[in-house]
Amino acid sequence: MLSMQNSPYISSAYTLIELLISLIIVAILLSLVIPSFSTFISSNRLTSYANQWITTLNYARSEAIKRNQQVVVRKLSLNWEQGWQVFVDIDRSIAARQNVLDSNDILLRVYASLPLDFTLRGNQNFTNFIRYKPNGASSSFGSFVICDNQDGNNIPEPYTAKLMTVNAAGRVHLGIDANKNGIPERDDGSEIVSCTVSPF
Secondary structure, three states, X not given: OOOOOOOOOOOOOOOHHHHHHHHHHHHHHHHHHHHXXXXXXXXXXXXXXXXXXXXXXHHHHHHHHHHOOOEEEEEOXXXXXXXXXXXXXXXXXXXXHOXXXXXXXXXXXXXXXXXXXXXXXXXXXXXXXXXXXXXXXXXXXXXXXXXXXXXXXXXXXXXXXXXXXXXXXXXXXXOEOOOOOOOOXXXXXXXXXXXXXXXX
């Protein structure tokens, strides 16, 4: 007769204490990983929407050059984040028809609004529209700020905002973060201070 010590069938089950310790370790690891993962997802969403906006402006500029016509990007509602359209502004015969889509113009694209927690605002030069001339130059120079404003305080916080500057030649570039605090700076080195007020 075999004793328990010499038995080839030794129990390999976990004890209750081992299971609890494993669960505690998993809970601690999740508490460390989930906030970082959430920040990563938010950052990717912001980058995606900023890239969509830059792509829109580059598209409008290239269409103006290709068609040798004025091409306008115009917001659809009160604020840019509520959507925008791109059209060839053919009928510029009177001031009321300039930079406004009418039946004589050619609609190229319409973009849906951004999610509710995002804002996109232009400076005083780009309050309602940005226009590209047949040579690719923009109607003015200035900037746009896009923010992930989930907390609703309308203040750019680290890694929640992007600044996009349009120069007189119509080219777009992202604001840099020279001091590495996560908030982009204007070309003069000053930081943006609001998600809902014109950047400058």
